[in-house]
Amino acid sequence: MAADSRIADLLSEGMKALAAAGIGAPAHEARMLLGMAAKVPLAVMIGFPERSVDEAAAAAYRALIARRADREPVSHLVGEREFWSLPFMVSRDVLDPRPDSEAVIEAVLEALPDRARGLRLLDLGVGSGCLLLTLLRELPAAVGVGVDISQVALAMAQRNALRLQVADRATFHLGNWMDALPADAGKFDLIVSNPPYIRSEEIATLEPEVTRHEPRLALDGGMDGLDAYRKLASVLAQHLAPNGLVALEIGIGQAESVTALMTAAGLVPAGMRLDLARRERCLLFRLDLI
Numbered sequence: 565m566a567a568d569s570r571i572a573d574l575l576s577e578g579m580k581a582l583a584a585a586g587i588g589a590p591a592h593e594a595r596m597l598l599g600m601a602a603k604v605p606l607a608v609m610i611g612f613p614e615r616s617v618d619e620a621a622a623a624a625y626r627a628l629i630a631r632r633a634d635r636e637p638v639s640h641l642v643g644e645r646e647f648w649s650l651p652f653m654v655s656r657d658v659l660d661p662r663p664d665s666e667a668v669i670e671a672v673l674e675a676l677p678d679r680a681r682g683l684r685l686l687d688l689g690v691g692s693g694c695l696l697l698t699l700l701r702e703l704p705a706a707v708g709v710g711v712d713i714s715q716v717a718l719a720m721a722q723r724n725a726l727r728l729q730v731a732d733r734a735t736f737h738l739g740n741w742m743d744a745l746p747a748d749a750g751k752f753d754l755i756v757s758n759p760p761y762i763r764s765e766e767i768a769t770l771e772p773e774v775t776r777h778e779p780r781l782a783l784d785g786g787m788d789g790l791d792a793y794r795k796l797a798s799v800l801a802q803h804l805a806p807n808g809l810v811a812l813e814i815g816i817g818q819a820e821s822v823t824a825l826m827t828a829a830g831l832v833p834a835g836m837r838l839d840l841a842r843r844e845r846c847l848l849f850r851l852d853l854i
C-alpha cells in the first residue's frame with residue numbers, strides 16, 4: 565500500500581473525489597486537506613510529489629476528503645472560522661460567521677460616539693457569538709447578554725467567549741428571543757440581531773454546505789423570510805434604553821419590509837450599512853422619543 569501514500573497519488577485521488585462531488589476548486593482543496601492531515605508543506609507537494617506520507621496521515625487525509633466530498637464546509641473540518649480577524653470555533657451547531665455580518669459591527673462602531681462607555685449589549689440569536697463577542701472586544705467597558713433558542717449554539721458561544729477572553733463580561737440565556745431574559749434584565753444601550761431570514765422554500769436551493777450542514781434554526785425565516793423580524797419588532801422598543809441603538813442584519817431585498825415593521829413598532833430608522841457586495845445588509849434604528 566506504500567504506493568497509495570505517495571503525495572502525487574493522494575492528491576490525484578482526493579482531487580477526483582472532490583471534483584465528482586461538485587467542489588469548485590478541487591486541486592486547491594485537496595492540497596489544503598493534505599497539508600492539514602499530513603502537515604506536508606505546499607512546497608513539498610509541488611516540488612517532491614513522489615515522496616510518501618505515512619499510513620496514519622494518509623488515512624486522516626482520506627477521512628477529510630470524504631467529509632468534504634459530503635459537502636461539509638471547510639470551516640467544520642478546520643473547526644474554526646475567522647470573523648473580524650478573530651478566530652471563532654464553529655461546528656454544525658452554529659451558523660458559520662459570514663463576512664457580510666461584519667457590516668453589523670462596522671455600523672455599530674461608527675454609530676457609537678464613545679466606545680469607552682460602560683454599555684449594556686444584547687445579541688438576540690447569538691449563535692457562535694460572532695457579533696456579541698466581537699463587540700465586547702471592541703468595547704472594553706461593555707457587558708453583554710447573548711440569547712439563543714439552541715442549547716448547543718449557546719455552548720459554542722460560551723466556549724468562544726472564554727477563548728476570546730471576554731467571558732467575564734458575557735452572560736447567556738437559553739430561550740425564545742426576549743422571553744429568555746430574566747425579569748430584572750433591564751434596558752439595553754445596544755441590541756443587535758442577525759435572525760434567521762431565508763424564505764423557507766429558498767433553503768433547499770442553497771449550497772449543500774448550507775442546507776445539509778448548517779442548522780435550519782439559524783436559516784429559516786418562515787414563508788416570506790420575515791417571521792423573526794415581526795417577532796422582534798413587537799418587543800425591541802420595551803427593552804431599549806432611551807438613547808439606545810438597534811442593529812439588525814437583513815437578507816437581500818428585505819430593507820423596505822424590515823424598516824416598515826420596525827417603524828410600525830415605534831422605532832425610527834437611524835442608518836444603513838452595505839455589505840462587501842454593496843447590498844443593504846445592516847439597518848439601524850432608535851426609539852422615537854417624540
Ligand SMILES: C[S@@+](CC[C@H](N)C(=O)[O-])C[C@H]1O[C@@H](n2cnc3c(N)ncnc32)[C@H](O)[C@@H]1O
Binds near residue numbers: 665783
Ligand atoms: C442567522 S443565525 C445568527 C448567528 C450569529 N449571531 C451570527 O451572526 O452568525 C440566527 C440565530 O438565531 C437563533 N434563533 C432562531 N430562532 C430563535 C428564537 N426564537 N429565539 C432565540 N434565538 C433563535 C438560531 O439558533 C441561530 O443561532
